[in-house]
Structures are given as structure tokens and as C-alpha cells.
Amino acid sequence: MLTVDHTTNWLILFAKKIYEKKDYLNELDSAIGDGDHGSNMARGMKAMEEKLKDGQFSNVQDVFKAASMALLSKVGGASGPLYGSAFMGMAKQGGSDETDLVAILQAGLQGIQLRGKSAKGEKTMIDVWIPVIEALESESLSKEIIQDAVLQTKEMKATKGRASYLGDRSVGHVDPGAASSGYLFEAMLDGGILNE
Amino acid sequence: MLTVDHTTNWLILFAKKIYEKKDYLNELDSAIGDGDHGSNMARGMKAMEEKLKDGQFSNVQDVFKAASMALLSKVGGASGPLYGSAFMGMAKQGGSDETDLVAILQAGLQGIQLRGKSAKGEKTMIDVWIPVIEALESESLSKEIIQDAVLQTKEMKATKGRASYLGDRSVGHVDPGAASSGYLFEAMLDGGILNE
Amino acid sequence: MKKIINQPSSVLDEMLNGFTYSHDHLLKRIENTGVIYRTYKEQGKVALVSGGGSGHEPSHAGFVGKGMLSAAVCGQVFTSPTPDQILEAIKVADQGVGVLLIIKNYSGDVMNFEMAQELAEMEGIEVQKIIVDDDIAVEDSTYTAGKRGVAGTVLVHKILGAAAEEGLTLEEIKTMGEQLVQNMKTIGVAISPATVPEVGKPGFQLKDDEMEYGVGIHGEPGYRREKIKPSKEIAVELVTKLKTAFQWQQGDHYAVLVNGLGATPLMEQYIFMNDLQALLKDEQLRIDFKKVGSLMTSIDMAGISLTLVKLVDEKWADYLKHEVTTAAWI
Amino acid sequence: MKKIINQPSSVLDEMLNGFTYSHDHLLKRIENTGVIYRTYKEQGKVALVSGGGSGHEPSHAGFVGKGMLSAAVCGQVFTSPTPDQILEAIKVADQGVGVLLIIKNYSGDVMNFEMAQELAEMEGIEVQKIIVDDDIAVEDSTYTAGKRGVAGTVLVHKILGAAAEEGLTLEEIKTMGEQLVQNMKTIGVAISPATVPEVGKPGFQLKDDEMEYGVGIHGEPGYRREKIKPSKEIAVELVTKLKTAFQWQQGDHYAVLVNGLGATPLMEQYIFMNDLQALLKDEQLRIDFKKVGSLMTSIDMAGISLTLVKLVDEKWADYLKHEVTTAAWI
Numbered sequence A, B: 001m002l003t004v005d006h007t008t009n010w011l012i013l014f015a016k017k018i019y020e021k022k023d024y025l026n027e028l029d030s031a032i033g034d035g036d037h038g039s040n041m042a043r044g045m046k047a048m049e050e051k052l053k054d055g056q057f058s059n060v061q062d063v064f065k066a067a068s069m070a071l072l073s074k075v076g077g078a079s080g081p082l083y084g085s086a087f088m089g090m091a092k093q094g095g096s097d098e099t100d101l102v103a104i105l106q107a108g109l110q111g112i113q114l115r116g117k118s119a120k121g122e123k124t125m126i127d128v129w130i131p132v133i134e135a136l137e138s139e140s141l142s143k144e145i146i147q148d149a150v151l152q153t154k155e156m157k158a159t160k161g162r163a164s165y166l167g168d169r170s171v172g173h174v175d176p177g178a179a180s181s182g183y184l185f186e187a188m189l190d191g192g193i194l195n196e
Numbered sequence C, D: 001m002k003k004i005i006n007q008p009s010s011v012l013d014e015m016l017n018g019f020t021y022s023h024d025h026l027l028k029r030i031e032n033t034g035v036i037y038r039t040y041k042e043q044g045k046v047a048l049v050s051g052g053g054s055g056h057e058p059s060h061a062g063f064v065g066k067g068m069l070s071a072a073v074c075g076q077v078f079t080s081p082t083p084d085q086i087l088e089a090i091k092v093a094d095q096g097v098g099v100l101l102i103i104k105n106y107s108g109d110v111m112n113f114e115m116a117q118e119l120a121e122m123e124g125i126e127v128q129k130i131i132v133d134d135d136i137a138v139e140d141s142t143y144t145a146g147k148r149g150v151a152g153t154v155l156v157h158k159i160l161g162a163a164a165e166e167g168l169t170l171e172e173i174k175t176m177g178e179q180l181v182q183n184m185k186t187i188g189v190a191i192s193p194a195t196v197p198e199v200g201k202p203g204f205q206l207k208d209d210e211m212e213y214g215v216g217i218h219g220e221p222g223y224r225r226e227k228i229k230p231s232k233e234i235a236v237e238l239v240t241k242l243k244t245a246f247q248w249q250q251g252d253h254y255a256v257l258v259n260g261l262g263a264t265p266l267m268e269q270y271i272f273m274n275d276l277q278a279l280l281k282d283e284q285l286r287i288d289f290k291k292v293g294s295l296m297t298s299i300d301m302a303g304i305s306l307t308l309v310k311l312v313d314e315k316w317a318d319y320l321k322h323e324v325t326t327a328a329w330i
């Protein structure tokens, strides 16, 4: 079961990873996008961290909602509404059942897909969300699986987002949003959410 | 005595020298001005040559007048009105007496000075005109004297024209207008004006 | 990177302050946001709101004013603004009869503006949107995020701004906007790249003698890179692309915009216009409106874009000439 | 050299053709000359004529129109136009009550315009002149050709243009112009040089981290070269120079122009304006008019200049705001 503390801890670990990897994410985005994914996410993480540290949350739903609002109002670009919609979906699902992590992540994925109209294999962040959720369902989620999913985007050809303008030239580069989503799930493992 | 043929021949030799030295004059002007003196003069020479070749001139005055108009209407910048005024002064003087070359050149010099409000030693074209006229008066004009006058401008500090903005940094460079005036007088010698 | 700035991270805030100060007789900024709105209001008229990432100055804030936009939302450099700010802009702009959002077709912009639209509708404001995708450098296929929105967007501001001032309804303006976008195409060429202040180095590289056709206004890749050509040949390339896309007929009426990308002097823009003039004459098109200037830039990118609008609605030419009071439309 | 042009030698002609085509509802070109004149005429009003070398676009032809210049004479790039062309401009501009020449203080311009003045007077046209020398980077001494005329010239066009339209006499306008020039000072900074098309390489060199204060609009040398500084510090340097020159008092009324030199994006110009705003506030000056834009450029030079006008005549602020119809004044 997710608790307010666990969830907060998870998201703060996520923020830390993003700060550490900010330049790397910018570099990934420079290769196939506009070079700002690290800066965008870091800006959002800072706002999220502030909200999480200041806030008094009575339930998991409010934690996700706070994260969603912070990202929506600070990130902009494509990743702002996408992560914002993901956490908004997770908040809604968390409101009805805090115990089912798979259902919560699925609601997050659905949030992204409704907003981004994206499908599997288009070289976006959801190409990490989908295998991670599958592995979680079969109780086999590990850091390798996450990293593997991130790496898999390298060979994909982008058909959504800015990278799609590159056509075939997008092949051979890891998708920056996939990488940042990878950090989200690594933080989830590091936060010990699964061990509870 | 100047004749229409001599004078035309002189000016066409002048044009040739300018074409040959266009880049060099631009270079001189790049060092202490805006790098266009060669292009400016070449543009004017082309117009002058056309006028001289087309025209039927009954006297020397008309030759100088044609040259003046060509330069005035094609050169622009500082050298256009200066050379234009020089030839206009020469035309006026030539109209009253075609025999006295010294008086004609003096009228040309006066044309420059009235227009440019310049005095000796300000690192301009008149620093060639003045010694040339003096040498002509004492019947000692030679190419060395011309070249020497041009070179003398190297050590002067400009106080007129664009080069004046450089202050002390203008020292050490030959003045482009002095160089082009040098070619005018070399052409005069080459044209055999003095031998008549 | 050589720029007259202070901290790269404070570029947006300082620019907007300087902008608002410079034009305080026309417009205001909602504090702590990237929202610039005109102080001129007219009850009962539809309001136009646009915006997007910054770095395209004078777009879009330069077109806020009587006869054009009611408000513009300025995001971080090359980054779409956020829904909460867009919502603020919608609220300040609305004069009771609805707001039209003019969105350049980038995933980020579309998603953020759509979220703002949803939020505004929840607050009872009528909101419609049009999506501008005039850049024909990229094909609209299932393999791309669609065509990009570029310089033509400014002409959309102008035409729909006049329509709004004339009192057309939200529905009418939206319909006109959609028809306009379908009849508007742009294609550009870059000869040197832009440097985002926070990135500190150019977004792509071009050799000293290279140019690239079809580069996007955020430095998105174009369709061909080659040795730099004379203006005349560039004009032929761009006009040929547009001709194929429009399939025009002799005598068709068009409007034309030659747009500088930021670091390109007017001298070059007018020389290009001169080459263009000859080609359009050969094609026997009737040009009812022309405009030259750096209206939709890409920071300090050098290059130009060419926009043509087929004037299928005869009002458009009048609307383009309709008087306005803004910081940037002459 | 990377430019969107054809033959470097035909830059002027092609640019003027493109310019005239783009603005043919406002102005015309006298064939085979660099003279651009407004088609709007008003009998009995004084006509203003300006001009100079090209490469400063939109100056001066961009300011030809109702309420500003009657005609502009465009010379070769960075080269004064010739007297015969200036004479043509005077003749086409004169509406029977005389012509005022507005000349930037360069030897070439002054001499060519003065010759044209003499020629026009011989034809019975009343002509007066004012010489603009607003650039305080260079001292006015017997060791220089005087101070240079730069961006302030555009404000002279604007103020005197409004005065002419109001019906002031030639003598009155000339007197006002002289007073204006005495109360107007400009100082600039370049961060990268300009390339004259026919020369093909930059007029001077600056290292990747260098800037130079006081560079002229033809690349004339400035007064100090140093490592590039943040906009704030550049603003302090320029304002300090202007303060010394003006010796202003708290509460004095000023107009301000932040001018881009050609390749500098509006983003930087507005950031600089923001820094300036703070300094002018500290000085407790009252700023009655502000303007930002690339109005007096130096081809593709990057940098900015700052012009202040002490508004000793209260009409000047109104005249600056007076409506005009030109290609470039917004």
C-alpha cells in the first residue's frame, strides 16, 4: 500500500535523480529534440519538491495532485502536460484505492496517452511505462528491466513529439522522456515502495 | 600648354592606374577608414572614362568639367565631392588660361580645400597636391617627389576624414586619398604633359 | 555565446519587464506570469489569445493590441507556456463572448493550450481554438507530429484580429481561421543557427558555406542542406515548393510575407523580396498584400521564411491592411 | 561572408527595388537613382530630406512617409550619395516652401549634401540643413572630423517630421532641429562587426569574448575594448557616459531610444531596456517617450546603442508620439 510518506519519498528521490541527470537529459534531447528536457524537468522538480516539503497531505491522492499541479504550472513544453496528466490520473486512481500500485500506474499511463495521443513504439516515455507496468503485474520489476526499456527506445523511430521531424535520423538515440520516466521508476524501487 | 588630347589622355591614364590599384587603395582605406576608397574611385573612373570616350570636347575646360561631373555623380563618399571640386576648379581656371598648369592645379587644390576645409598636414590628399604644385613651380617634379609626398602621409596623424577617429592609431599608414592623388600626378607625368 | 543578457535563466522575466516598460501605453503584464494583455478592452467582442515558447520576438506579445491579440502567453525560451498561465490570459482577455486560442502546431503548445481550454470551460468561459500548421517543410503524416506552425501565425493574428474587431462571432472567427490556415503555407531557409541562452551553444551546426532549407523556428531539422546559393536561387527553390503545394492558377490572388529569422538584416530581406517579385510576376499571381520584416524569429538565427496566403476570402486583404495599435505591426 | 544576396555590387539596386515593391502604397523610387520619395504630398508644407550611405536599414528610406521624411537618398553601402541624386530628392520633395536637409555628420555626407544644396539654391529652391552629431563616443575636437551622427537621427526625422506636418516654417524647423541635436546624445556598444557585401569580410575583428564600446555605425573604432559584460554593466557604462555628457538633474524629462545594430534580436534589446529602466529610475529622470528596435543599423553588426533626448521643448514628446505612415516607424 502506498502511504503519504512513501509517495513523498518516492517523488523526492525522483527529483534528485532528475537534478543529477539534468545535463544528460538535455543532451539526449539535443540529439533528437530541442535540448531542454533536462531543464524542463528540473524546473518542474524544484516546484514539486517545494510543494511536497511545505504541504500537509492527508492522503496519497493529494500528494499526486500536488505533484501534478507543480509540473503543470512549471514545466510547459510537451513533458509538462504529459507528466502532469500522468500524476493527475494517478491521483484520481489513488483516491479510490491506495493499495493497487499497478492500477495507479495504469491510470497514469492512460493520462499520458489521452493527452499525448500516443501509442506503443512511437519512441516516447510510454515505451517505458508500458513494460514497467507489465513487469510490475508479473512481480518481476527490476532496475534492469527499467534500463532495458529505456535503451529499447534507442532503436525506435519517433513518430510523436519533436523527434518525429528527424524521421529515420531519430533512430540510434535514447528518447529523453523515456529516460526521465526510467528515473521515475528507479526512484520508485529505491524508495522501497514494492517492499511494503 | 594643355590640349584636349593631352588632358583626356592624362585622365584615362589616371583611370588605368586606379583600376590597377583598386584593391590596394581599399586596403589602405581599411586600415584607417572604411575600406572603400579604391571601389569609390574605380566607380568614378569608369563613369569618367565613358564620358571622355563619348564626348567631343572643344576645349580643356570641358574635359575637366566632364571629369568633375562624372566623379560628382558616381563616387559619393568624401572623395567624390573632393575630386569633383578639384576638377571643377581646374575647369574654371582652364577656361581662362589653358597654358598655366601650375595655376590650374592650384585652382584644383583650392577646390578641394574649400570643400574639405582641410589644411596641410592633416593626412589627406592635399598633402600630395601641395608638394607636387611646389615642385612643378620650381620645375623639379618627378615620380620620386610624388611618391615621397604620398609616403610622408604615413607619419602624419589624421585630423580630417574618417581616419581622424583613430587618433594616434592613424599614424603608420599611408592615406588612401593621398595615394590616389599620387596616381593622378604620376599619370600626368606619364601622359607627357610637362614635355609639351 | 555572445549576447547582451544577464543570467541566462532570467532572460524571459527581464525581457518581459523591458517589453512591458517599453510599451506601457498599450499593454500590461500579469505579475509573475508570462501573460501580456492589452489595456484596451471592448465589451462584446471576441478576444484572441496566442502564445508559445519565447525566442520568436516580436511574436507574440508584439502583436497584442487593438485590432490584433487581446493577450499573449510567453513561455520559457522555445518551451510552451503552462496551462495555468494560459488560463490567466483567457480570463483577462474574455469580454463575455468567448476567446479564440491561436496555437502553433507543436505537441507542447497544443497540449498546454488544450488543458487551459478545459480549465477555462470549467469556469464557464467559451473557448475555441485553431491550430496553425503552415510550415510545408515537414509533411503531415502519421510519421510526424504534423506540420509545424511558423511565421504565417502572425498573419492569422492580423486577419482574425480585424475580424474580431469587426464584431464577428467566435464561431465565425474560428471558421475563418480554419479556412485561412488551409490556404496559408510557409517555407524557410536558415544560414546560421540559433543559440538558446540557457543552452549556451548553437542548436545545430552549419558550415561556413552551408545553408539548410526547411529548418524550423526552434532549429528543427530541414529537408536539405547544401552550399549557400544566391538569393535568386533560394527564391526559386521556395517558390517552387509553394507552387507545388498550392497548385496555383494565373490570376490567383495572394498575400506574401517575407520574414527575417532574427539576425538577418532588412537589406537581405528586401533583396530576397526583389527576387521574389520577379518570380511572382512570372507566375502571374496578383499580390494584394506584402509585408517584410522579422516578425517570427528564432532568437539569433540568420535566414528567412516565405509565407503565401491564397486570398480565397476577399475580406482577408482588407483585414491585413486594417489599422492596428501594437508594439510590432507597422 | 554568409548573406542572402546576389552580386555584392548590385545589393543597393536590388534592395531598393524590393523595398519600393514592398511599400508601393506609400512611396516610389526615382528610376536609376537611390531616391525614395513619398507619394503623399501636401502643398505649402516644408519637406524633409535625409539620406546617406546604405546599410543602416530601415534608415532612412523606412522613415519616408506622411509625418516624417518627404524623401531619402540612399547611397552605396556605407558611402554617401552623390549631389545630383540629392538634388533630385530635393526637387521631388519641395512643395514650394523649402526643404530641410537632415545630414549625419560624416565628411562625405556633409560635402555631398552641401553641394546639392548649392545646386538646388541655384534652381531657386530654398534649402536649409541641420547636421546631426549625436554620438558622444568620439569627442568633438580639432583632432577629429567632429562627432558622428548615429541613431538619434531617426528621432530628428520623427520630431521635425511632425513639426513640418503641423505647418512650421523652414526657419522654425531648422531652429528646432538645431536645438534638438544639442539635446540629444547617443552611445553604443558592438559585440560583433559588420560585413560590407562588396568587401566580403568583417570591417574589424572582435574576439569571441570581446566587445567594444563606442564603435560607429560604419565600424569606426570605439573608445574601449574589453571582455563582454552582462547587460546590466553595459547599461551602467552607457548611462554613466550620458550622465556626464548631459549633467542631468532629478526630475528632468527625457526620451529614450534603445537601438539594435542589425543582428541583435529584440530579446536582447528588451533585456537591455529592462536594465536601463532601473538605472533611469535611480536617477529620477522622467521618461516621457521610449522606443526599442533596430532603426539605425550597421548591416549585420551585433550590438546596441542608447540615445537620450533631453526634452527641453515640451512639444517634442507629442511630436514623437504623433501618428505617421511609413514603412518602419511603429
Ligand SMILES: Nc1ncnc2c1ncn2[C@@H]1O[C@H](COP(=O)(O)OP(=O)(O)O)[C@@H](O)[C@H]1O
Pocket (backbone or CB within 6 Å): A029, A033, A034, A035, A036, A037, A040, A041, A076, A077, A078, A079, A080, A082, A112, A115, A116, A117, A118, A123, A124, A125, A126, A160, A161, A162, A175, A176, A177, A178, C079, C080, C107, C108
Ligand atoms: N505525444 C506524446 N506522447 C508521449 N510522450 C511524448 C509525446 N510528445 C513528446 N513526448 C515526450 O516528451 C519528451 C520531450 O519533452 P520536452 O523536451 O520536455 O518537451 P518539448 O518537446 O516541448 O521540448 C519526448 O522525449 C517524449 O518522451
Ligand SMILES: Nc1ncnc2c1ncn2[C@@H]1O[C@H](COP(=O)(O)OP(=O)(O)O)[C@@H](O)[C@H]1O
Pocket (backbone or CB within 6 Å): B029, B033, B034, B035, B036, B037, B038, B040, B041, B076, B077, B078, B079, B080, B082, B112, B115, B116, B117, B118, B123, B124, B125, B126, B160, B161, B162, B175, B176, B177, B178, D079, D080, D107, D108
Ligand atoms: N576634409 C578633407 N579634405 C581633404 N581630403 C579629405 C577630407 N576628408 C577625407 N579626405 C580624403 O578622402 C579620402 C577618403 O576617401 P573615401 O574613402 O573615398 O571616402 P569615405 O571616407 O567617405 O569613405 C581620405 O583618404 C582623404 O585623403
Ligand SMILES: [Mg+2]
Pocket (backbone or CB within 6 Å): A029, A033, A034, A035, A036, A037, A077
Ligand atoms: Mg525538448
Ligand SMILES: [Mg+2]
Pocket (backbone or CB within 6 Å): B029, B033, B034, B035, B036, B037, B077
Ligand atoms: Mg572610405
Ligand SMILES: [Mg+2]
Pocket (backbone or CB within 6 Å): A034, A036, A077, A078, C078, C079, C080
Ligand atoms: Mg522545448
Ligand SMILES: [Mg+2]
Pocket (backbone or CB within 6 Å): B034, B036, B077, B078, D078, D079, D080
Ligand atoms: Mg565610405
